[in-house]
Amino acid sequence: MNTPGADLETGARVLPHDYDGIREYDNPMPGWWKSIFIGSVMFAGFYGLYFHLMDWGHTDAQAYRLELADYDSKKEVRARAEAANVSENALASGARDPRMLEHGAAVFKTKCVTCHADDGRGLIGPNLTDLRQLHGATRMDLYATITNGVPGTAMLAWGEQLPQTDILAVAAFVTTLRGQNIAGKAPEGVAVERFAP
């Protein structure tokens, strides 16, 4: 028996199939179910529009990336501000900061040892551990030489190669070499004083 029709006892609508005498009522989905269904479809549409198509809102991942980018740019600005504030004092306090020195030593080890040797005693470049200096005498003079290089010599303008923070750290590190008097390249330049600790 495959005809749609009404259940004989109750008069309710039944579907056309019949499994061993079992018929199925043709009941509509209940209203509460339909509202949840339509509600979720609408929510999904709104959600897709708001977060993905129009970019009005931010998903967790986007919010994270934005915050990270914000942090990075702030960090860069801070680094630049610090750079502008490089001073005799900033270098002196850098030379007392173990983390700064550690960073400076690491930069020195990768970028400077080929010419100044691992302990700064000098090879192609001058001995940085004696009490003589070619260019100026202050910490800022060292910083300036490292940043701008010495045109016409093997000493590059490291300011063009390395980020500001590296230059500051390596300059602070170099100030700690002066006066160690490690035997190496013969002293060059004018006599300078040991830096006050």
Ligand code: HEC
């Ligand atoms: C390719 C070789 C080379 C490299 C690499 C090099 N230097 Fe030099 N450096 C020199 C030479 C050569 C001089 C001397 C320039 C001159 O004749 O005035 C010099 C000079 C200097 C001076 C000045 C010393 C003074 O007596 O005034 C400082 C400071 C210095 N270098 C630091 C550094 C640091 C820090 C690095 C790494 C970031 C570095 N150098 C990497 C070759 C080099």
